[in-house]
Amino acid sequence: MNTVDNGKEISKIGNKLIDVLVWDDIRAFLAVARVGTLSGAARQMGLGLATVSRRIERLEAAVGQPLFLRQQSGYRLTDDGTALVERAEEMEAAALSLSSGLPQEATVSGTVRLATAENLATGLILPELARLRAEYPELTLEIVTDIATVNLHRRDADIALRMVKPERGNVTLQRLGTLGYGLYGAPGYVVARSEAMDASAFDADDFIGWSDTYASLPAAQWIERMLKGRTPAITTTSLATQITACATGLGLAVLPHFLARPHDLTCLDPDIGIDQSIWLVTQSDLAQSRRVRVVADFLRDLVKQHGAALSG
Known part of the structure; x- marks a missing residue:
């Protein structure tokens, strides 16, 4: 079966995934889905092309469906692949939540440099920043709104919330919502x-x-x-x-x-056809830093909490 019928096949494939889940394969699937190329996903994950390709093939064999169309321009999700993205992201979020719940040092301190658009900084982040400061008083957030000159690939920032999906760099991407x-x-x-x-x-x-x-x-x-x-x-x-x-x-x-x-x-x-995706972009080698994870969780919660207002 190559198509999804009214969401029933999504559940069927998702349940099958739970039985045969290999987390490394899911990570590879999400990386290719987000970057669009095998080579880009391999760079992002710090793995070889053959390893990423093998993990994608193993996941496709497990679910019994092709998840990507292989094209000269890159990898494009099939309908079944698209249906699995949301479930895979739920698994990713659960894994991040599990890792963040493990015993950690008591204090989160230091500086995290966040690059974002001025409208998101002033209209979304700053009004809610007091609660992050209250929970983590030793954490300093440096907000850079001149994102036209900020490049995470050059390490100009640790994390970014932006409407343009980066096409290169050693970064981890997650789509959080829509700006309407x-x-x-x-x-x-x-x-x-x-x-x-x-x-x-x-x-x-x-x-x-x-x-x-x-x-x-x-x-x-x-x-x-x-x-x-x-x-x-x-x-x-x-x-x-x-x-x-x-x-x-x-x-x-x-x-x-x-x-x-x-x-x-x-x-x-209310709908002029130019809505934009909101992307959380993190330096891959900083993704496990506790202070960066704290800021990333804060941003995820913000976009989720204000999702209806943001999308319009």
């Missing part, structure tokens, strides 16, 4: 535009855009498509200024839901 975006406007602006124009068209709307430095952002590219050659009402270089400009009625802006909604902005379209 929508099109927002000030209530007064939205009322005025609905009276003056077709509410479903944007040809006469003012837009708040991004400066050329940020032209690669999905939000910037979406706005550029809507403008169709027109000039934006204003361009900025940060989400904070985007929100303020939008709230003052200067035009429409593409904003993350969890940042826009506390400002009483009106959402014209």
Whole structure:
């Protein structure tokens, strides 16, 4: 059987996995699924290509299903492989939880350098940081928001929470959730535009855009498509200024839901097709460091706790 039927085969394969589970094979499966290549997974795990390949083949034999399509460009998950990712990640989380529950030194101390986007730092992490400090007062978190210049491969940071999946480096990846975006406007602006124009068209709307430095952002590219050659009402270089400009009625802006909604902005379209995955990225050789694990667990809990607000 090569396809999943209404989730029934997921359970069947998952139960079979429990009976024949080899944890090293699951780790190899997740590494290839996340990186997309055998060579990248081998580098991430510090193993040889043949070893990783053998573990994938052993897991496929155990479940009786091909989990990847082997292509020149890399390894792509089959439907059965996709169905197993969530179960495998649950196993990974359980293993991490088990290892973190083993007897450890009493004190967690030192500095962990976290690279993340400014919107996640100010809107998600900082408001909750006091409880991490209360539990681990000797732990120092250094937050770097200029992630355009931060490279974990160069050891510029120990751990990262970001929306762009790294394609290289000796790092461990875990997808934690989704950052949802929508099109927002000030209530007064939205009322005025609905009276003056077709509410479903944007040809006469003012837009708040991004400066050329940020032209690669999905939000910037979406706005550029809507403008169709027109000039934006204003361009900025940060989400904070985007929100303020939008709230003052200067035009429409593409904003993350969890940042826009506390400002009483009106959402014209909650799903514009540019939602981004939130990735936890850790230096592989620091993954077992207790202070790094403490920060990683804190970030996982944050994204899980605020998952609905983040995705919108």
